[in-house]
Amino acid sequence: MSIFSYHLVELPFFVALKGIFSNPISENTEGLIHSETMTAMTLGSPILSPSRVLIGQVALFMQWENEKALENFLEQDRFGRTLAKAWHVRLSFVREWGKFSGFKIPNDKAQLESSNSPVVAVTLARMKPLAVPRFIHWGRPVEKLVRDHPGTTLSLASVKFPNTVSTFSIWKTEKEMTDMVHGHSKVERPKRHSNAMKERERKDFHFEFSTLRFKPIAEYGTWKGQSNFLPNN
Template sequence: MSLFSYHLVKLPFFDAMKGIFSNPIAKNTKGLIHSEYMTAMTLGAPILSSSRILLGQVAVFMQWENESALENYLKEDRFGRRLAKAWHVRLSFIREWGKFSGFEIPKHRAQPESSNAPVVAVTIARMKPLALPRFIHWGRPVEKLVRDHPGTVLSLASINFPNTVSTFSIWKTEKEMTDMVHGHSAVERPQRHSAAMKERERKNFHYEFTTLRFKPLAEFGEWKGKSNFIPPT
């Protein structure tokens, strides 16, 4: 059964820069369906600031034919062994909105135990360069909403130059995430996400875009000295 994984790893500066120009993940990796290698970013940070793009912090989003393929990669591949020493979460697909090439959306969909179970959300898009100013205008308020939301346990953005952008967030419950999406959260300016989605529908920011929702299966390692981000069910 298809499995997704999301990895966060700190790399030496030179290695991280090299990865931007030469992806260390071979496309012919056995059992790998698709991967996206990205540089981590701070949600909501000013665009022109050192805190925005976190060189040396790498996010990798991957889809595998099965869990054995992931296990073998983490044990046998040079870069995979580096990922094995970092943090990652294994994910079972629940739902998709939009389309994004490369990933193969499974026919089988996991079911959360309840609306109070934790979920993981990943958005990924290929930007239209001329739409970047509009995207920043509408997107940064949404980034701050997700970053500061009491329902998120871990959240970040990432980029793969020149035009791939993504977000990753772990939510305490599916209900808190869907309330945020529809503007029902008990926070300041709760409509930021729904307003941005209306603007995207009016005039798209992207060539392709998807939001993927997952059931977290298992978590491994530490990120910035912390572990056990997935809330117990």
């Protein structure tokens, strides 16, 4: 059964810089369906801030034919062994909105036990260059909303030049995530996300865009000295 994995790893500056221009994971890796390697960003940070694009902090989002293929990669591949020492979470597909090339969306979908179950959300988009200023105007308030939301345990953005952007967030419950999406959260300016989605529907920012929802399977390792980001629901 196909599974997804999301990895966070800190690499030496020049190793990470090289990864911006070449994928460190071979397309011929056995059992790998697709991977996206991106540079981590701080959600909501100023565009010209040093914390905006964090060279050295790398996010990888991958789909595998099965969990055994992922295990073999982490054990046998040189870069895989580096990732095995870092942090990652394994994910079962629940739902998709939109479409993003490369990944093969499974026909079999995992089921959450209830709306109070934890959930992981990943967004992926390929930007229209001329739409970037408008996207930043509408997107940064949404980044701050997700970053500061009491329902998240871990959230970040990432980028792959020239035009791929992504977000990743772990939510304590599906309800808290869907309340945020629809503007029902009990936080300041709760409609930032729903307003941005209305603007996207009016005039799209992207060539392609997908929001993926997952049931977390298991978490491994530490990120910035922390672990256990998955809620124990």
